[in-house]
Amino acid sequence: KNQVEQSPQSLIILEGKNCTLQCNYTVSPFSNLRWYKQDTGRGPVSLTIMTFSENTKSNRRYTATLDADTKQSSLHITASQLSDSASYICVVSLDSNYQLIWGAGTKLIIKP
């Protein structure tokens, strides 16, 4: 069954600290993996899209990694800011029909 599992479910860290969010998937055939940020009361916003051949991709203070062999991805946030408080959702695209398999998200809270 095509699934995307994210951990932890929620995370609280102090402003300025780093954190890493995890995503494991069992989606096959794989096309690409996306990370979205969803602020409370808003729609998701795309952070990165990674294809099979990409291991690392950065977007400002966000760095996503992908290990296609172990079917794992991580999103590392450096020097966290209060505005990073949001849900981060991992999404995997099927190669056969481009269907998106969504994870449940990790709720991140940054405390001052």
Add this chain to the structure above:
Amino acid sequence: EAGVAQSPRYKIIEKRQSVAFWCNPISGHATLYWYQQILGQGPKLLIQFQNNGVVDDSQLPKDRFSAERLKGVDSTLKIQPAKLEDSAVYLCASSEGTEETQYFGPGTRLLVL
């Protein structure tokens, strides 16, 4: 560039009533999506349009939900009759193509009492 517009932003109805949501995608985007997001969960795709044709509606509860995209631009999603479990945020997204980045609207928060 204007983003994806949705209305209304909030809606409260009683069970068995009807409700309709409207979405205006980003200009030129051929693909339009409707998602249902229950609190604490990721979005669940209800229906996907390519221009004015349906690409995927496998998870749309067709006995009560319907959607249309006339002229391949705006879209409406209707629920008739609503159930308590339909309480959720309904997100509309659009993209240039099926494999491109999806841009989401702010969503419509529905509460069914």
